[in-house]
Amino acid sequence: MMVMMMMMMMMMSLATAAEEESAAAEEEQVSSSVSSPRQWDSWTKQLQHEEVALFFTFVVLFVTLVFFYFVIRVAFRRKVSNTILLVGLSDAGKTTLFYQLRDGSAHQGSVTSMEPNDDEFILHSESTKKGKIKPVRIIDVPGHARLRPKLDDFLPKACGLVFVVDALDFMPHLRSAAEYLYEVLTKTVVARKKIPVLLACNKMDKITAHSTDFIRKQLEKEINKLRLTRSAISSADVTSEISLGVEGEPFKFSQCVNQVSTTEMSALNGQVEEVERFIREQVKP
DSSP: OHHHHHHHHHHHHHHHHHHHHHHHHHHHHHHHHHHOHHHHHHHHHHHHHHHHHHHHHHHHHHHHHHHHHHHHHHHHHHHSOOEEEEEESTTSSHHHHHHHHHHSSOSSSOOOOSSOEEEEEOOGGGTTOOSOOOOEEEEEOOOSGGGGGGHHHHGGGEEEEEEEEESSSOGGGHHHHHHHHHHHHTOHHHHHHTOOEEEEEEOTTSTTOOOHHHHHHHHHHHHHHHHHHHHHSOGGGOOOOOOOSOTTSOOOGGGSSSOEEEEEOBTTTTBOHHHHHHHHHHSOO
16 A cells, blocks of 8 residues: 555656656747747747638638538428429319419319419419519319329429319219329328328309218218228239228228318309418418
């Protein structure tokens, strides 16, 4: 124990001596520098050069950080989609809705599109508003069965879907509408991105039009039948990777991973306020 204490004291003494020698050497170096004008001038110039270099280093670093900040900001803005797709069966009213949203007119009544109507604009109802308003890209996808594959080209860019249903002539086309809607909801990109879907029941100004509640329930029942039928098919024959609903329970739109809501409208008469509200919920002004 005593030996260890002596060794520690010796080490402390050596360390103290080393510190004293180092301090003395520094004092001698400073005094010699001060005593020599040339060495002092050299030391001063070297210090000035180091300060200038350090200043420019900070400037370059600052400019680089600002540059990357704006690059990232611009890149992030570009990733935010402003695309809304209008989908549904032929003659449901998609094209009429497109022109109402853009021009505030019905475009000479019912029009069947064989090519997508694609345009970016400020909603007609917002055209008189002051201030900067973000334009919306609206794509009217043809509803003909042979033209529906075009939907896959636009889905990756979409932030919302408006599925237009003919509420007046609904029952004769229930099966077809349910099959198309089932196809849309089971798209991988729709489920992965959780793209919101609005079921827009058109021609609600007509007395004989079905209610939105009736249309929603009928579509849920029909999709439930499709779901059971498709699940019975071998996985090798199923192209979709997404399954709808909860196993063992009747299908409800509330079970979807994405939001599915319903509203009524009359595209021909310009009663599209709820559709515009849905669009602005997805594309902020």
